[in-house]
Amino acid sequence: MKGNRLTAIKLKVATYHLLAAFLLPAFAAGQIAESRVTFDISAAEAFIGTFEAMQQGKSEKQVDSLIDGMLALHAYAVSAERFGAKNQISPVSLEEYKRFLKSFTSDSVDVQGNTRLGMLKSRYVDTYSNLPDYKKLVNQLKAQLNEYSSGAVQLATEWLPKNVGLNAEVLVMFDIGGAAWAYKASDGKDYIMYSVLFLMDDSRNFDSDMFFKNLAHELHHVGIPLNSFANEVGYDSLPPNDRLKLYIDFMYDIVKEGMAQKFCSNAPGKFTPKPYPNEIYAAIPKGVENWNYFISDFQAINDSVKSFLNFIAYSDSVDAGQFYNRFVRYWTWKAGEVEKKEFALDRRYYYGAEVLGLVYTTLGKEALFEIMYDYRKLPSYFNLALKKAKPEGYESFLFDDRLADSVLHLK
Secondary structure, three states: OOOOHHHOOOOOOOOOOOOOOOOOHHHOOOOOOOOEEEEEOHHHHHHHHHHHHHHOOOOHHHHHHHHHHHHOOHHHHHHHHHHOOOOOOOOOOHHHHHHHHHHHHOOOOOOOOOHHHHHHHHHHHHHHHOHHHHHHHHHHHHHHHHHHHHHHHHHHHHOOOOOOOOEEEEEEEOOOOOOEEEEEOOOOOEEEEEEHHHOEOOOOOEOHHHHHHHHHHHHHHHHOOHHHHHHHOOHHHOOOOOHHHHHHHHHHHHHHHHHHHHHOOOOOOOOOOOOOOOOOOOOOHHHHHHHHHHHHOHHHHHHHHHHHHHHHHHOOOOOHHHHHHHHHHHHOOOHHHHHOOOOOOOHHHHHHHHHHHHHHHHHOHHHHHHHHHOHHHHHHHHHHHHHHHOOOOHHHHOOOHHHHHHHHOOO
16 A cells, blocks of 8 residues: 555544544534444455355255345345435336346356446456455455555545544445445445455555555545535425426536545545655546546536526526436446446546546645535635636636626525
8 A cells, every 4th residue: 555644543443533623613623523434344254155155066956045144234234225226317126136046056147238237237247257256356455454554544534524423334235236436325324435346456466555545535425414404404304396306416426426526535636646645546447538538628527517507597497307317328337338437437427537636636635625515615616726726728727707697696
């Protein structure tokens, strides 16, 4: 692991207590933040045992019993809740996942037309073909959790208000639908998942840098206080076509993913370099390819933001259905299907990282924290940052002052 942050906190167990007074009087100065992060790797170990049994030619009854036992673990219950939701893009169920796994003993792997399973297929095939490598990886990770995770907690909290504590359970598993995610489950707890499928580097070793930074990325999601603004304005009681509700829905992930991508995953940008220049940008090769494409297309992406905000602020009749249809087709990874490209990351990650990176380098951390607590400020602060930094062609990136003011006063 590169850098000094990893070893800066010495801890005996995978539970962390970080105490600090907050920097800004506006955000509860003097309050104490306490963080507790725990880990569950049992699902990854059970998965290795299941694939081993399949390769050893165990009976279908024995394999069924092992798979059912594995899927009964808490980690899979949380993953199934997340990816089985009706509002999930391309949901996947545990039943589909079981059929997918069992097909590895047949002539062809059956993804059943499921988009998520199709995206993960090649990684599962690699796991089945090289199971000893993944077993070694899981054992390495288990032995080093304290070391890597303490650094991730520190990195995440470097970019959060100091009165914000982290309280989460990290699930290390072979996931049914993703690479890494943060999720508040129906039991009220915050969970972070990291899939073993994405922990192998090109030399077939444990990619500790990727794990470290992406764990910090997901921990940041757990801590970022975006919901405080939504609660303050009564988001849950706002009607579907409400302008402020649409703005929150549009900007929420731009701020959340942008912050974590820039400052935890260490993303480069058009306006600002990586926050930690000598360390990796923690993204899979396809994600890096997407990122370079987005950087080259910033003008069009920024113009799209202006179009969406104009629609929200000024349209005579706000049609939520029209808004969300446009949003999904351009701003989520579903845009790849529309544009005949493969997107591992989407424009929300990129745009947020780009804008917030410039806000930080010109206006400082305090401005980032203000945006977290009221993301109506983002257009105005981006304008201030552009005018201060004056990157080439910055005038074309500025939001109209009237639009930025209208967004700031949405109610």
